[in-house]
Amino acid sequence: MPAGTPQWRRSLPADLAAGATTALVGIPQGMGFALVAGIDPIYGLYTAAFATAFAAFLTGxxxxxxxxxxxLAVSLFSVLAPVPQADVPATLFVLTLLVGLFQLGFGLVRAGSLTRFISNAVLTGFIVGAALLIIVGQLGNLTGYDLPRNPVQILAVVDLLTHTEGVQPEALGIGLLTIGLVVAFRRVPRLRPVALLLPLIIAAPLVQAALPEVALVGDISAVPAGLPLPVIPDIALAPGLLVPALALAIIGLVMAVGVTEAIPERDGTIADVNRDFSGQGVTNIVCxxxxxxxxxxSLAATALNVGAGAETRAANLISGAIVGAIIIVAGPLAEQIPLPALAGILILIGAELMYRPREITCICRYSRPGRWAMLATFVSTQVLPLQYSIYVGVFLSLGIYLVTSTREASVVRLVPVGEGMFREEPPPGRLTAGRLTVLSVSGSVYFATLRAIERSLPSPEGVEGAVVVLALRGRVEAGSGLFRMLERYARQVGAHGSRLVLAEVDPKLLAGLEETGTAAAVGRENVFVATPVIGESLREAIRAGEALARERG
Known part of the structure; x- marks a missing residue:
């Protein structure tokens, strides 16, 4: 196009192609995930149309x-499972509203940084567990066997294996055929965009012509033509849904942060996750x-959007509009889709979601706390309602952070090697009389790590004339515990005829040292304030410490 052509016109062909691709994939996914959630497939289609289109303008x-x-669909199933079938729609719409309000609130208070406290190990265990629930939850639709509902879904496998006579060969055949066709079509580049939709189009007439006993989407719900009429969520249901809605909001936002960080903008920058939070919140409120x-x-759907050539936000708007147009024109045709075919697609998606051997191996090999946290989160997804498993994951993540930080917090010895450089060594157990010892605090400094740091400090007992230089660069918000610890150590060292010198002290930290009396205990002349030049304050402190050591030696 000519150089003066507006950006939206230059990117329109690519965005049209990407929007059409994600719409064709999103139709079976929307219906399938609705089945996973235990709701009418039409609600999945409405979500694929409206949520995708509205969020295109609102997210970062x-x-x-x-x-x-x-x-999110598996988590939703856990919430809605105890709800009487007649009350599911009303409950669903209130959940959507509450999730949106929580997400909007997270965005307004700029809570995006808090998601970093959910460890990758916990998130991996949660995703693998949820994927297994997707697979197990669709075994009934795949085989045509009416699996009983069980709080521990994995027990459905045992029930199926002990009642193989209830398996419908025709249904199983259609499901396996669908899986095989999806795998085959994905190997053909031109068919890859419709690899999920095309097998459903093939399976539908086959079942109608030869296998009338196979269940269809229309057997569980009607799919009307046209877009929905607005409804007003029943706010009276909200109090009993606040806790699960918060869990659903956390799950959705953690997933979204992973997507945003994995798929940057065209210029390489990472989008504002807080705007993502607010945008998803407003989207859910309206929807x-x-x-x-x-x-x-969704990571998979976003990756497909980028892989299909999307250049601007218009691609998602186009995708939602196409899904809406298909609902208007051909909505009732979705009733002819065989349930085993949809189940086959969902089982394939679940298997792909579970297949992450390198990530699991890495966690197991290099992080012992992460290994057990991943296992515990996975087990919790199988024995607890999934919306509560995310709370287990959050607390496990915080536990890993606290334990790891406490273990890593210590003091290291800095040994000069010339030209202003130092070699790190473990700290000595005891100070040396008449000698200078240079130390630095390593790891996080907060109340839970202070004991580990204090235990790492060399003992001054039985030693006279020693000088300790302790570097504190980067320690700003340490709290009163650090001040008390430094005062104790300064008095211990002084009681044995030695001195403590503090280096690289931030001006904000200095104010706390003076207000708490710690600077007086150390000696104000032995506190060296950090400068913009890294190491300058430390070198001054070392020179002063060497002079003190000579005096006391």
Missing amino acids: SSYLKVMLSNV SFLQCAPSAG
Whole structure:
């Protein structure tokens, strides 16, 4: 196009192609994830249309595709399972509203940075566990056997294996055929965009012509033509849904942060995750009035959007519009989709979600706390309602952070090697009379790590004339515990005829040292304030410490 052509016109062909691709993939996914969630498939289609289109303008990321994702669907099933079938729609719409309000609140208070406290090990255990629930939850639709509901879903496998006579060979055959066709079509580049949709189009007439006993989507719900009429969520249901709605919001936002960080903007920058939070929140609030399920950013769908050539936000808008147009024109045709075929697609998606051997191996090999946290989170997904498993994961992540930080917090010895450089060594157990010892605090400094740091300090007992230089660069918000610890050590060292010198002290930390009396205990002349030049304050402190050591020696 000519150089003067507006950006939106230059990117329109690519965005049209990407939008059409994600719409064709999103239709079976939307219906399938609705089945996973235990809701009418039409609500999955409405979510694929409205949530994707609205979020295109509201989120920080240009490519983030917002939809009813796989993990969110499993979590939703756990929430809705005890709800009477007649009350599911009303409960669903209130959940969507509450999830949106929580997400908007997280965005307004700029809580995006808090998601870093959910460790990758915990997130991996959660995702693998949720993926297994997707697979197990679809075994009944795949085989045509009516699996009983069990709080521990993995027991459904045992029930299926002990009642193989209830398996419907025709249903199983259609499901396996669908899986095989998806795998085969994905190997053909031109068919890859429709690799999920095309097997459903093939399976539908086959079942109608030869296998009438195989269950269809229409057997569980009608799929009307046209877009939904607005509804008003029943706020009276909100009090009993606050806790699960918060869990769903956390799950969705953690997933969205992973998407935003994995898929940067065209210029390489990372989008504002807090705007992502707010955008998803507003999207869910609006969509709760349009009969939609809770939605969040999906990594697989966003990666497909980028891989299909999306250049601007318009790609997601186009995707949502195409899904909406298909609902209007051909909505009732979705009733003819065989349930085993949809189950086969969902089982394949679940298997792909579980298959992360390198990540699991890395966690098991290099992080002992992470290994057990991953296992514990995985087990919790199988024995607890999934919306509560995320709370288990959050507390485990915080536990890993605290334990790891406490173990890593210590003091290291800095041995000069010339030209202003130092070699790190373990600290000595005892100071040396008449000698200078240079130390630095390593690891996080907060109340839980102070004891580990204090235990690492060399003992001054039985030693006279020693001088300790302790570097504190970067320690700003240490709290009163650090001041008390330094005062104790300064008095211990002084009681044995030695001195403590503090180097690289931030001006904010100096104010705390003076207010608490710690600077007086150390000696104000022995406190060296940090400068913009790294190491300058330390060198001054070392020179002063050497002079003190000579005097006392």
